[in-house]
Amino acid sequence: MIDIYRVLPEEMDDLVIKLGQPRYRADQLLRALYQGSPKNISDLHQIPSSMKDALAKAGYTIGSETEIHRVVSEDGHTTKLLLKFDDKTLIETVLMQYGPAQDKTHPRSTVCVSTQVGCPMGCVFCATGQMGFEKNLKAEEIVAQVLHFARLLRERDEHVTNLVFMGMGEPLANYDETVRAIRILTHPRAFGLGQRSITISTVGVIPGIDKLADEDIQVKLAISLHAPNNELRKKLVPTAGPNSVEDLVMAAKRYFKKTGRRVTFEYALIDGINDSNKVALELAHLLKGNGAHVNLIPMNPTAGGFSRPARKRVLAFQQILRDGGVNCTVRVEKGSEISAACGQLRTDIMQNIAQ
Numbered sequence: 001m002i003d004i005y006r007v008l009p010e011e012m013d014d015l016v017i018k019l020g021q022p023r024y025r026a027d028q029l030l031r032a033l034y035q036g037s038p039k040n041i042s043d044l045h046q047i048p049s050s051m052k053d054a055l056a057k058a059g060y061t062i063g064s065e066t067e068i069h070r071v072v073s074e075d076g077h078t079t080k081l082l083l084k085f086d087d088k089t090l091i092e093t094v095l096m097q098y099g100p101a102q103d104k105t106h107p108r109s110t111v112c113v114s115t116q117v118g119c120p121m122g123c124v125f126c127a128t129g130q131m132g133f134e135k136n137l138k139a140e141e142i143v144a145q146v147l148h149f150a151r152l153l154r155e156r157d158e159h160v161t162n163l164v165f166m167g168m169g170e171p172l173a174n175y176d177e178t179v180r181a182i183r184i185l186t187h188p189r190a191f192g193l194g195q196r197s198i199t200i201s202t203v204g205v206i207p208g209i210d211k212l213a214d215e216d217i218q219v220k221l222a223i224s225l226h227a228p229n230n231e232l233r234k235k236l237v238p239t240a241g242p243n244s245v246e247d248l249v250m251a252a253k254r255y256f257k258k259t260g261r262r263v264t265f266e267y268a269l270i271d272g273i274n275d276s277n278k279v280a281l282e283l284a285h286l287l288k289g290n291g292a293h294v295n296l297i298p299m300n301p302t303a304g305g306f307s308r309p310a311r312k313r314v315l316a317f318q319q320i321l322r323d324g325g326v327n328c329t330v331r332v333e334k335g336s337e338i339s340a341a342c343g344q345l346r347t348d349i350m351q352n353i354a355q
């Protein structure tokens with residue numbers, strides 16, 4: 001069985017010809033898939049029955065996801081879903097909407113997708129990291145998360161404008177399926193999202209960063225640094241290599257040199273762990289002069305017992321970086337009251353199921 005949502009438009013051209021159909025049927029099929037909401041091959045009303053039969057005979061299906069839980073933040077701007085795939089895999093996906101909602105529509109609607117079930121990187125402050133690793137998601141399962149929200153938004157005359165690979169899992173540890181999903185989601189004959197509207201966030205798979213720089217896709221890259229020295233980083237990201245801090249700074253420079261796109265360093269600020277003035281000075285010293293942008297993320301509380309620094313501390317940390325010549329912003333946290341930190345909702349639901 002092959003899910004038709006993993007097929008790239010170029011492959012669709014070959015497929016229809018192989019099935020004895022004219023090439024224009026590929027465009028009809030793509031329109032039906034990306035502008036409609038088919039749940040089965042038989043729902044593709046725009047294409048003739050002979051072709052639907054041929055697709056089904058060749059083993060093509062539409063693997064549907066089921067929404068099993070939905071939580072919306074009080075302000076209505078953040079929606080978190082728990083989706084179940086046919087093999088009973090459970091994953092989280094989040095919609096974050098920004099900007100003033102005029103006529104109830106938002107100028108920016110960002111979907112945060114998962115690329116793995118669980119995560120092998122084991123970051124100690126992350127609910128997903130504490131689950132362990134279950135499996136890599138397939139490209140079609142990544143695409144399904146975006147389409148699910150796209151269909152919800154369509155009902156409100158809104159659409160997905162941005163995509164961040166910051167949900168469950170490390171996208172560059174599932175490189176091929178992540179890149180295939182991006183090609184499908186950005187292809188003008190498929191979902192058609194702008195490549196520069198996509199950000200991939202990695203905790204530091206260096207071969208993946210170098211490989212991505214060589215791809216013909218213009219996505220933005222964010223590297224989750226979390227510490228300015230290897231000793232502290234290793235405590236937070238136990239799978240990090242011995243020189244991961246220097247290696248990542250070098251990888252970011254190579255990525256910029258090759259692509260012309262600056263890398264953002266993400267930094268989860270954790271109370272009493274990596275938020276002191278001393279650490280801020282060390283970080284400023286590390287990143288000064290290479291045009292780096294740092295995005296501080298005051299962390300969401302997780303089961304690990306870590307907590308978010310006070311607002312005053314966050315601003316002091318930011319000021320030290322700025323005084324040290326490093327461009328720095330603080331991310332607006334969205335949806336913490338609905339367990340929007342990665343992996344939390346799935347953990348909460350699984351615990352409820354187990355009780």
Ligand code: SF4
Binds near residue numbers: 123127130168169
């Ligand atoms: S923070 Fe990201 S990379 Fe680290 S364990 Fe969580 S999902 Fe994996």
